[in-house]
């Protein structure tokens with residue numbers, strides 16, 4: 012007879028492991044399927060998370076490679092804006108180590124990890140879900156009262172279950188290199204470098220750094236060009252770097268729940284549309300997912316109607332932020348290099364960058380308010396009007 016788990020989590024990334032940790036800690040029987048030999052294998056991520064994320068989710072300090080409180084932003088023509096705050100703003104984590112640590116924490120609470128196990132199909136029955144997986148060539152059948160899909164970007168499972176697709180996405184590309192004389196995060200804008208998005212050079216543990224970018228097309232080509240350019244500028248050195256490529260959701264799934272099912276993290280599109288950062292938002296939603304499931308398991312009511320509460324709650328927390336940030340992103344994508352340079356010069360010459368840096372209530376994780384402040388600024392508003400920018404958000408009371 013097949014064992015009946017309370018919950019099967021599909022995907023042992025940080026978000027799936029956090030759901031598993033919380034549910035196992037609340038006394039539920041949890042199994043986690045991870046397709047790789049161990050969590051953290053083949054990750055593709057820069058690992059920047061806010062200080063708030065680190066403290067809220069008690070991120071293991073052993074996985075933090077360094078802390079940072081500043082970044083240099085370069086406009087397409089090379090104008091520099093340096094963002095700086097006195098306090099530490101973010102940590103750069105070793106992403107593979109983070110995944111291992113999060114999985115270890117869930118296992119410590121009793122979650123059972125099944126590595127090398129690729130979930131292929133989920134069938135939802137009246138009183139259980141049946142998950143079909145393949146483990147090292149062998150078929151594996153598992154059953155649980157509910158399933159959580161935390162498969163990250165691009166899994167077909169979500170679509171097959173009739174939950175649709177994420178509304179928009181971009182490709183991320185990144186490689187590890189050695190830096191030369193750089194000790195601060197750098198961000199580069201410009202259509203030649205990363206059309207409509209941005210590129211980065213992030214020091215991790217000296218002399219190592221991560222170079223990467225987001226792009227809707229030709230990420231491989233753009234990354235190659237970026238690395239050659241940074242090498243020519245004497246900022247990095249590399250002879251062999253193996254780039255990784257991964258999709259990032261920019262717009263959430265319309266439906267993140269079903270009968271006995273929840274979708275979380277990048278699979279659900281719970282990602283900052285401005286930067287593509289998804290760890291913090293994914294964890295916030297994982298927290299809500301675990302609470303919702305805990306109650307539903309206790310009440311033995313795992314209907315889609317009950318689980319819809321998860322979506323209501325995470326949308327209440329993130330919905331408006333995601334909406335404003337997505338529109339800001341779409342607007343930015345339409346700007347020419349000349350327009351971006353003009354905005355840079357305006358922001359710099361009027362000290363708007365410094366004002367934003369000093370505004371205590373603006374945070375690393377919530378960009379909607381910064382966007383609203385920026386477009387509410389008289390100088391910027393006039394410039395946007397001249398560019399016919401379609402911003403019409405009203406502030407909530």
Ligand SMILES: Cc1cc2nc3c(=O)[nH]c(=O)nc-3n(C[C@H](O)[C@H](O)[C@H](O)COP(=O)(O)OP(=O)(O)OC[C@H]3O[C@@H](n4cnc5c(N)ncnc54)[C@H](O)[C@@H]3O)c2cc1C
Nearest residue numbers: 022024026046056057058059130163183276277288289290
């Ligand atoms: C280049 C790049 C840089 C990034 N930098 C940052 C950053 O600095 N900060 C930040 O916050 N975010 C960043 N992100 C985004 C971040 O990586 C994701 O938002 C985050 O990994 C989402 O976590 P997750 O647990 O939802 O998914 P994932 O981390 O993708 O984990 C999903 C897990 O599910 C497993 N899996 C998938 N399908 C199956 C299956 N069918 N069966 C079993 N297992 C399966 C996978 O092997 C994986 O372990 C970056 C992304 C990219 C591409």
